[in-house]
Amino acid sequence: MPVVITRRDAGAFEAAVGPLYPALIRRLTLVLGDAAAAEDVAQDAYLRAFESWERFDGADVRAWLYTIALRLAFNEQRRHRRWLAAVRRLEPRPWRDSLDPDLQAALGRLEIRTRTALLLSAVDGYTQREIATMLSVPEGTVASWISRGRAALRLDLDDHDRRRGVPDQPPARERQGIATPGAVSRRGPAPPR
Amino acid sequence: MIPEDPDLDTRIAALEARVPLAAAPPVPTRTRGSRRSTIAFVAAPILVLAIAATAIAGAAAAGLIAFGAPGVENPGQPLEGANLECMTPPQAAAYLSARGFTNVVWQVETTAKDLSDPAAAAPPIMTTTPPEHGYVVPGSIVDGELLMVVDQRPGATGTGACADMPMP
Numbered sequence: 001m002p003v004v005i006t007r008r009d010a011g012a013f014e015a016a017v018g019p020l021y022p023a024l025i026r027r028l029t030l031v032l033g034d035a036a037a038a039e040d041v042a043q044d045a046y047l048r049a050f051e052s053w054e055r056f057d058g059a060d061v062r063a064w065l066y067t068i069a070l071r072l073a074f075n076e077q078r079r080h081r082r083w084l085a086a087v088r089r090l091e092p093r094p095w096r097d098s099l100d101p102d103l104q105a106a107l108g109r110l111e112i113r114t115r116t117a118l119l120l121s122a123v124d125g126y127t128q129r130e131i132a133t134m135l136s137v138p139e140g141t142v143a144s145w146i147s148r149g150r151a152a153l154r155l156d157l158d159d160h161d162r163r164r165g166v167p168d169q170p171p172a173r174e175r176q177g178i179a180t181p182g183a184v185s186r187r188g189p190a191p192p193r
Numbered sequence: 194m195i196p197e198d199p200d201l202d203t204r205i206a207a208l209e210a211r212v213p214l215a216a217a218p219p220v221p222t223r224t225r226g227s228r229r230s231t232i233a234f235v236a237a238p239i240l241v242l243a244i245a246a247t248a249i250a251g252a253a254a255a256g257l258i259a260f261g262a263p264g265v266e267n268p269g270q271p272l273e274g275a276n277l278e279c280m281t282p283p284q285a286a287a288y289l290s291a292r293g294f295t296n297v298v299w300q301v302e303t304t305a306k307d308l309s310d311p312a313a314a315a316p317p318i319m320t321t322t323p324p325e326h327g328y329v330v331p332g333s334i335v336d337g338e339l340l341m342v343v344d345q346r347p348g349a350t351g352t353g354a355c356a357d358m359p360m361p
Contacts, residue, residue, distance in 0.1 A: 021217075022214050025212070025214055026209050026210070026212035026214070027209065029212045030208070030209055030212065035212075035213070095212060095213065097208055097211055097212075099207075099208075099211060100204060100207070100208050103204050103205065103208055104208055107205070107208070118205070119205065119209070122201070122202040122205045122206065123202070123205055123206045123209055150198055150201065153201060154198070154201065
């Protein structure tokens with residue numbers, strides 16, 4: 001539900017943007033794969049958002065904040081990767097999910113923009129048009145990213161399940177809605193390791 | 194039309210919800226007409242912490258590079274024996290270019306070596322243009338790019354064959 005902003009002051013900023021901060025950190029952690037980098041970008045985005053608060057059009061504050069943060073994240077990713085690679089003994093702070101590690105790993109293997117578009121669609125429910133606006137790309141590109149992202153995730157997860165001998169594998173085409181639209185897998189998260 | 198996959202979407206949402214949180218948001222408050230100064234005041238402790246962390250990481254990183262991390266000059270590496278650390282950055286750039294290393298990124302470290310002075314810290318500058326001065330610290334090849342470090346920090350002493358020479 002979009003938050004409509006009527007008061008352009010710090011109190012309104014905190015009220016509208018503050019509650020989104022935890023979700024922003026979580027989103028950036030998945031996008032960047034590193035909690036420390038996510039916190040850095042989130043903080044930067046938060047302060048930039050505050051600075052440009054008077055220019056916010058009052059429509060969808062989450063989309064507005066995410067747009068600022070994700071663009072910062074894309075810029076940060078390449079520099080950050082070089083830096084970490086150069087100082088291999090300095091460990092980043094990667095987050096490991098114990099409940100669904102296969103999904104986390106599969107998400108991490110997607111290209112960053114594909115992963116981002118998929119998250120905006122799957123978790124937030126943004127339309128392709130909205131995501132296209134947020135990421136400054138054509139709508140068709142977003143559609144392609146989301147479609148390929150879902151397919152790659154499914155194939156990746158199926159490979160993991162096959163290696164573990166998990167039964168009940170509907171054909172991939174079914175799960176992608178190609179042969180029988182609407183068919184979905186009923187498997188839940190992988191068991192803790 | 195993108196096929197929906199509610200089960201997958203639910204799993205992704207649940208995964209994201211489990212990401213632990215360690216940081217609180219900055220608290221930007223202001224009185225009318227003094228936004229910038231107030232946000233700077235409120236954010237100052239956070240920024241000082243961030244700068245201190247960057248200073249420590251930067252110093253530690255440069256130390257690791259200087260003292261034994263594998264690099265392109267190490268035994269068995271492509272530039273073994275080149276002694277790039279004895280060159281100025283432009284000389285090293287010319288040397289690399291002449292040997293076909295055209296994809297070079299220069300990571301310029303300017304962070305103060307004195308960790309008691311975190312205010313002097315700065316993140317490294319990544320550039321494809323070699324800086325004019327500083328100690329060259331041979332880096333490594335990452336994703337097809339040769340990463341070269343240039344140490345311009347106050348108090349830096351260089352490394353390898355030409356350690357302790359005056360800073361180029």
